[in-house]
Amino acid sequence: MSLKLVQLGLSGAAIFGPPGKSCSRRRCCTKRAILVERGSFRPVTKVNMDMVRCAAERFAAEPEVKEKPVVAAYGDRHAQSARSR
Numbered sequence: 001m002s003l004k005l006v007q008l009g010l011s012g013a014a015i016f017g018p019p020g021k022s023c024s025r026r027r028c029c030t031k032r033a034i035l036v037e038r039g040s041f042r043p044v045t046k047v048n049m050d051m052v053r054c055a056a057e058r059f060a061a062e063p064e065v066k067e068k069p070v071v072a073a074y075g076d077r078h079a080q081s082a083r084s085r
Contacts, residue, residue, distance in 0.1 A: 015073070033065040036073045 002014035002022040017023040037052055052072065060070050 028071060031068065032071045033059070033062075033068040034071050034073060035059045039074075041074060 002011070002016075005011040006014050015023045015025060015028050017028060035056055037055065039048075041048055052074075056070060056072055059065060
């Protein structure tokens, strides 16, 4: 359902948890540090994975983030342009 809302333009994004089920913004993001990686991950390469891992490690080491759980989010830079056509 979440992806259908995005396809129809009724929502700008959808959030999915680790098991692949959709997750509400409140449940997934409240009181957490959010790391957003925007880019084109088609296909996901070892370089992409290493870049994200290094960014997450540095982000988690920030003083404001140390006490909070980190949630990583990946955005496809083509999603916005495809929707605006």
